[in-house]
Amino acid sequence: MKRIAFFLFFIFILVGCTQQEIKESQVYVVQDDNYTEEQLSDILNVEGRIPFQEYVNQSFLEIQDLGLVLLTISPNGKEIYLMERIETDNLPQVIMGETGEQVRIIREDRITKEQEIIVENIPFVSKVLWNTEESKVAFNGGGRLTIYDVDNRRTIMEEQLTRDTITSFFWSPIDENKLYSEEADLANGSIYYLASQKKVEAYETREETYYKGKLDSNYYYGTKWDLVSGDIKTVILDKQGKTIKVLTTGRFRDAYQKSLVAVGERGFGLYYIRDINNAEKVITLTKEYIYDVKFIADGKVAYTTMAEGVEDNLFYLHIISNDGSELKKVKVHGGSIAVLPDGNSGYISGSEWQKVDFIQNKLEQDSLVENEEDEEAGELQAIYTTIRGAMTTLYDFELMGEQNWSQIKKHFKNTHLSQQWAYFDVEKIFQERVNRSSKGGYAMKIDLKTYDINATGDGASVTIGIKAKNPYGRDVIMDYALELIKSEDKWYVAGFSTFPYSTERQEIEDILQEMVTKIQMGQLFSGELEDSEIVIGQIQFWLNGIPHLAPSVETANAVKVFLQVKHQGKEEIYKLVLEKINQRDWKPVKLTKEGLSTL
Incomplete structure (x- = not known):
C-alpha cells in the first residue's frame, strides 16, 4: 500500500511539473524499508571500516617539522596534499569564537618532490575525502569546500563554491561526479554535479536521503530529511539509496568500524553509538554546541566545545574512549580538528596551531603560551574580555532567561560625564522583558568591526558583529556600537549606540534643549510634565521599525532619550522618543515612564 501511494504521488508530481526543467541525474526513489530483525542482523553483520591510512615514512615527520600539515595521501601513493598556514593581517579580529585563519593547500609529487599550490586563502581544513574513482579530492573547513580534479590538475566550480557556505559533504557511492553537501542550518543541502558544473538546491530534488559516510563497500550512512515533519535521522543506506536501518535522530558526523557519532540538529548535542547493531544504546556525550568531532586512533572520539569563562577566547578539546568515558579535557586555541591520515595525531586550529598526540591523549605543549604584546594590544585584549563578559551576560538572558546581576555590575557601568547608562539599560532589560527561559545553551x-581608543587611554568606541544560535532555531545576527570606559584599571561597557563624539549627537542635544523647554511649558504631550525639573540623560540612537539599537549613527532613524524628571516631589526616569522625518528634522512621538528598555 505504501509503495502504491508513493507511486501515485510520483505520477502527480510528474504531471504537475511538466513545464519545469528536469534536473540532471535527479533520482526518484521508491523505498521499501521493511526488514525483519533476522534480515537486518544478516545485512549489518559487517566489520565496518577504519578510516585511516597506515604509513611508515620518516619524511612525513620531517614535513610536520617544516610547519606543513599532512592532509591526505593519494590512494595510489604517488602524491601527498599538505596544508600550510598563511600569515596575514587582513583577517577580521575575532573577540569570541573561531578565529578563521587562512591556509593554502599544496600538492607534492612523492617521487620528484615537485610542489604546486592548488588553492590558497581558504579556512583551516578539517575534512578531506576522495571520490569513488579516486580521481577527485575535496577539502572542507570553515564553511568552504574546495574540489580538486587530480587528473586535470585544476579546481572545479571554484567560483560557485566560494559563494556557498558548506559545513560538511560526502561523495555519491555510484557517481564519481556527484557530491552531497550540508549547511549549518540545512542538514541536506545542495547537490553538486561536477561533470556539468551544476548545483541543485535541496528543494529542487526529490532525494530525501543524502549520503554522509561509509560503513563498508556495500553500505553507507546518510541523513534522511522528513519533508513533512522536518525531522532529521541518521540511517544506513545501500548504494541504490534504500534505507536499511534508522539509527538515531541527528546528523551523521563520523564512523569507525561499527561505531558512529552524530550531532543534534543545529549542532547542539553529541551522540555516540558504539555498535550499529545495538543502535538503541546511544551515549550522550554532551548537550553543548559541537564545533568539530572526529574518530581518532583506536576508535576513540575527539571533539571540541567552547570553554567557559570570558578571560580568553578558548575551546575545550575532549578525548573520549571507545566505551564513552572521557580521557582528556584540555583548553585549546581553536575549534577545528585536522586529523592526520594515520589517525594517531592531529592539529587544532586557532591563533596558534597545536599538535595533539592521540595515542598518548595529550597536547604536544599542554599549556597555553602567552605571547608578548605591545601596550595597545594588551589594552585591546582587556577590552575583548569586557565585551565577552558583557555580551554573554546579555545573551544569557535573551536566549536562556538567566538573570546574572553580579555580572551586570562586573561588566557594565553608568557614566554621567557623557551621560551613558549601559548599566541602567541592562538592568531595565532584566526587569521589564519577558523571561525567555529555554533548555539548552547557545x-x-x-567579530570586531572597528575600534578606537581615545588619546588618554580611558575610553574606547567599538563596533562588533554578533552571531548567536540556540538549539531551537532562534538565531540572532546583529551589530552593536559600544562605548567603553576604563575605571580603576578595569574596562566597562558604558553605552550602547550613544555615539558621544558624533556631530549627530550634538545636533540632537541642541534639538532636545528646545523640546524640553516646550515640555516644561506644557506645549508638548498635553502638558504632562508642565513645570517639572528636567535634566537630559542618555541619548541613544535606534533603528525604528525593527526596532534595534543603531549600529552606526548615520543609519539611525529614531532616538530614545532618558529624562531625569522631578515632578510633584517625585524623581522619575522618563523616555522621550524622537523619529526622523527627513534628512535633518526630528519629531517627538512618545513620552512615557513605561517600557524603558524598548524604543
Missing part, C-alpha cells in the same frame, strides 16, 4: 561568535 553558541555565539563576536
Whole structure:
C-alpha cells in the first residue's frame, strides 16, 4: 500500500511539473524499508571500516617539522596534499569564537618532490575525502569546500563554491561526479554535479536521503530529511539509496568500524553509538554546541566545545574512549580538528596551531603560551574580555532567561560625564522583558568591526558583529556600537549606540534643549510634565521599525532619550522618543515612564 501511494504521488508530481526543467541525474526513489530483525542482523553483520591510512615514512615527520600539515595521501601513493598556514593581517579580529585563519593547500609529487599550490586563502581544513574513482579530492573547513580534479590538475566550480557556505559533504557511492553537501542550518543541502558544473538546491530534488559516510563497500550512512515533519535521522543506506536501518535522530558526523557519532540538529548535542547493531544504546556525550568531532586512533572520539569563562577566547578539546568515558579535557586555541591520515595525531586550529598526540591523549605543549604584546594590544585584549563578559551576560538572558546581576555590575557601568547608562539599560532589560527561559545553551561568535581608543587611554568606541544560535532555531545576527570606559584599571561597557563624539549627537542635544523647554511649558504631550525639573540623560540612537539599537549613527532613524524628571516631589526616569522625518528634522512621538528598555 505504501509503495502504491508513493507511486501515485510520483505520477502527480510528474504531471504537475511538466513545464519545469528536469534536473540532471535527479533520482526518484521508491523505498521499501521493511526488514525483519533476522534480515537486518544478516545485512549489518559487517566489520565496518577504519578510516585511516597506515604509513611508515620518516619524511612525513620531517614535513610536520617544516610547519606543513599532512592532509591526505593519494590512494595510489604517488602524491601527498599538505596544508600550510598563511600569515596575514587582513583577517577580521575575532573577540569570541573561531578565529578563521587562512591556509593554502599544496600538492607534492612523492617521487620528484615537485610542489604546486592548488588553492590558497581558504579556512583551516578539517575534512578531506576522495571520490569513488579516486580521481577527485575535496577539502572542507570553515564553511568552504574546495574540489580538486587530480587528473586535470585544476579546481572545479571554484567560483560557485566560494559563494556557498558548506559545513560538511560526502561523495555519491555510484557517481564519481556527484557530491552531497550540508549547511549549518540545512542538514541536506545542495547537490553538486561536477561533470556539468551544476548545483541543485535541496528543494529542487526529490532525494530525501543524502549520503554522509561509509560503513563498508556495500553500505553507507546518510541523513534522511522528513519533508513533512522536518525531522532529521541518521540511517544506513545501500548504494541504490534504500534505507536499511534508522539509527538515531541527528546528523551523521563520523564512523569507525561499527561505531558512529552524530550531532543534534543545529549542532547542539553529541551522540555516540558504539555498535550499529545495538543502535538503541546511544551515549550522550554532551548537550553543548559541537564545533568539530572526529574518530581518532583506536576508535576513540575527539571533539571540541567552547570553554567557559570570558578571560580568553578558548575551546575545550575532549578525548573520549571507545566505551564513552572521557580521557582528556584540555583548553585549546581553536575549534577545528585536522586529523592526520594515520589517525594517531592531529592539529587544532586557532591563533596558534597545536599538535595533539592521540595515542598518548595529550597536547604536544599542554599549556597555553602567552605571547608578548605591545601596550595597545594588551589594552585591546582587556577590552575583548569586557565585551565577552558583557555580551554573554546579555545573551544569557535573551536566549536562556538567566538573570546574572553580579555580572551586570562586573561588566557594565553608568557614566554621567557623557551621560551613558549601559548599566541602567541592562538592568531595565532584566526587569521589564519577558523571561525567555529555554533548555539548552547557545553558541555565539563576536567579530570586531572597528575600534578606537581615545588619546588618554580611558575610553574606547567599538563596533562588533554578533552571531548567536540556540538549539531551537532562534538565531540572532546583529551589530552593536559600544562605548567603553576604563575605571580603576578595569574596562566597562558604558553605552550602547550613544555615539558621544558624533556631530549627530550634538545636533540632537541642541534639538532636545528646545523640546524640553516646550515640555516644561506644557506645549508638548498635553502638558504632562508642565513645570517639572528636567535634566537630559542618555541619548541613544535606534533603528525604528525593527526596532534595534543603531549600529552606526548615520543609519539611525529614531532616538530614545532618558529624562531625569522631578515632578510633584517625585524623581522619575522618563523616555522621550524622537523619529526622523527627513534628512535633518526630528519629531517627538512618545513620552512615557513605561517600557524603558524598548524604543
